[in-house]
Structure formats: structure tokens, C-alpha cells
Amino acid sequence: LSREQSIVKQLCQLFEVPRSSYHYHLKHRGIVNPDYQRLCEQAIEIHSDSRGSAGARTIAGQLNQQGENVGRYKAASLMKYAGLVSTQLRKHRYKIAKSESKIAPNLLKR
Template sequence: MGERYLKKGYRSLNARQHQTIALIELLSREQNIVKQLCHLFEIPRSSYHYHLKHRGLVKPEREKLRQQAIAIHRDSRGSAGARTIAGQLNQLGENVGRYKAASLMRDAGLISSQPRKHRYKIVNDEPTIAPNLLKRQFNVDVINQVWCG
């Protein structure tokens, strides 16, 4: 009889709220036990229903900011990071901090990459020197006998 009733201690560890809500939705498909699952995972039912209602909505102003962030990143040839994008968006009149810019970059899949300084290759081996076959005898008797370059 104790197997039927859910008990504490089964909360999904290291799971964010949207992951826990997805798990509740998956488990509650078989039976209508949303109330018990929300209680078990310590998620308010209002949060569960709010998440289901707003799951697929795209906010137009956030999408506009995301497109502007993509354009700024492309114009900088991939070197603009969250601080640069936030500064550029603020110059365009948008009120965006660096954390929101980082979130926009994450949503768009943008990664800042700084070009590295040119470094010469360090060779530990001795250079291979070609043998001196001419021995400074530059006068030749026949054409195409000696080539140098």
C-alpha cells in the first residue's frame, strides 16, 4: 500500500524549474496526478500551469533585440562579447545590460572569439643546410649545367 503514495526524497536534484516541469508533464500523461507531482517536486501548481501556457510564445521585442545582437556580432566579425553588444544596443536606444546581452547571445548561439596575436613558430631542431656543391665556382662551360635560386 505504501508504494502507491508518493513520498518526499524524490525531488530531481540539480534540475532547473523548466526541466522539473517537463518531467511533471511527462509523468502526468498517464494519470491525472499533477497536484501530487507538483507537491512532490515542490513546484507551485500555478507555476506549472503558467509554464504550460507560455511555453511556445515568442516575445517580439526580445526577438528584435536578438536580431540586433546578431547584426552587431556579425559586424564585429565575431569579436563582440556581451559588454560590447550591451554598449552598442544602449547606443541604439535600447536599455540592455551585459547579462541580458549575454542571454541574447546564448539564445542566438553567438560566441565571442578574440583573434590571437601572431606568434612565430619556434623550432628546436638545427636548420638543414643544403650541401655547397658549387663551392663558389659560378663559371660554367655548358648551358643548363648548374641552376641556383
Template sequence: MGERYLKKGYRSLNARQHQTIALIELLSREQNIVKQLCHLFEIPRSSYHYHLKHRGLVKPEREKLRQQAIAIHRDSRGSAGARTIAGQLNQLGENVGRYKAASLMRDTGLI
């Protein structure tokens, strides 16, 4: 029974919101059907337009954290994980938790 029904959180082939918005943008280029596509993928139109407006914005404080995370990872010869990076960023005076450090690592491609 469970295999037949999709779980509530699965929309747009279980993609994240930014991937879903990119798909809506791609599909809506052919025709002006943003309203229908947003309804189909259960994305509010305001979120769609907000994402398009702020897509290319670079936040300087986040970029600074990324550069610091890269330096910490490089200095550890690739052995520093999210917890180590978060701890060292906290020692440098930045208020960063391990999940934000993991996000920074994901953004910069650090493993």
C-alpha cells in the same frame, strides 16, 4: 560530511526550472500525477501551468533585440561579447545591460 548531503538548491538533478517543468510534463503524460510531481520537485503548480500556457509565446521586442545582437556580433566578425553588444545596443537606444546581452547571446547561440 558535505558530500553526503545535497545542497538546498539541488532539485531535479540540479536542472533549471524550465527543464524540471519539461520533465514533469513528460512524466505526467503517463498518469495524471501533476500535483505529486510538482510537490516532489518543489515547483508550484501555478508555475507549472503558467509555463505550459506561455511556452510558445514569441515576444516581438525580445526578437528584435535578438536580431540586433546577431547583427552586431556578425559585424564584429564574431569578436563581440556581451559587454560590447550591450554597449552598442545602448547606443542604438535600447536599454540593455550586459547580463541581458549575455542572455540574448545564449538564446541565439552566439559565442
């Protein structure tokens, strides 16, 4: 974006972004939070130790055992920031049956 105030105002209106958010982003871009970076490195280490199977809950639990106060959602944001994806398969999900079971008929019509 251009530094001219009128163009910034028009572009912010066009993209429905508050001007204050634009100026905040300009002021804080490139600033790295060292605590967040340290947590991210620990999350990467936990993920690699589990051979890629650790998810957000596992990483949050491990970080809490190490003395960090991290919840599941913060662990998920750390994973997203670091580009980590769990290779663990999801739990079984029941499929909606297309036809009625031959073993047990659906008497309650559920």
C-alpha cells in the same frame, strides 16, 4: 505531464516545482515576445559584424548607441538565447608560482 490534477500534483512535488509555475509554463509556452526577438536579431547582427569577437559588454554598448536600453546581463541572456559565443580571448590571468623566482626572492612570504 498528464492533465490529471492528482498526477500533476505528485509530479510537481517529486521535482520540487510549484504547481503555479507548471501551469504558468503551460499557459505561456510558444508565446514569442516581439521586442525580445528584435533585440536578439540586433545582437546577432552586431556579433556577426564583429566576426564573432563581440561579447556581452560590446553588444550592450552597441545596442545602447542604437537607442535601446540594454545592460550587460540582458545582452548576455540575448547571446545565450541566440547561441552566440565570443571568440575573443580572455585577459591574462596570473598563475600561482610553483617555485620561488630567481630574480626577486619572496621576502614578504606572500
